[in-house]
Amino acid sequence: MENARLVGTVTDRRTQQPVKGAVLYLETAYYQGGDYDSYNGYRHDTLTTDAQGRFTTTFPLLCYLAIEVKQAPQDTLVYAEQIFSKNIQVDIRL
Numbered sequence: 001m002e003n004a005r006l007v008g009t010v011t012d013r014r015t016q017q018p019v020k021g022a023v024l025y026l027e028t029a030y031y032q033g034g035d036y037d038s039y040n041g042y043r044h045d046t047l048t049t050d051a052q053g054r055f056t057t058t059f060p061l062l063c064y065l066a067i068e069v070k071q072a073p074q075d076t077l078v079y080a081e082q083i084f085s086k087n088i089q090v091d092i093r094l
Helices: none
Strands: 002-011 023-030 041-048 054-061 064-072 075-082 087-093
Touching: 023 054, 041 054, 064 087, 075 087
Parallel strands: 002 087
Antiparallel strands: 002 054, 023 041, 023 064, 064 075
């Protein structure tokens, strides 16, 4: 997928309030040339939520996205999906 856009929010599971400053660790993969049977490139990024718990970013090329969120050592959430849409919405509850 070219020019994909990720948007979402992180909220606290107990209070339902937005989580400010949550750090999201992203691993993305993409195809570029080749036969589309395997990923040709990987990228690692981090995002931090704003005061309303929101995050957003764009990717020039994207076919796989994994998100890991750590609020405390025991709180880890992982989202991992093949990407088939330019607009990706991921709402996370910690």
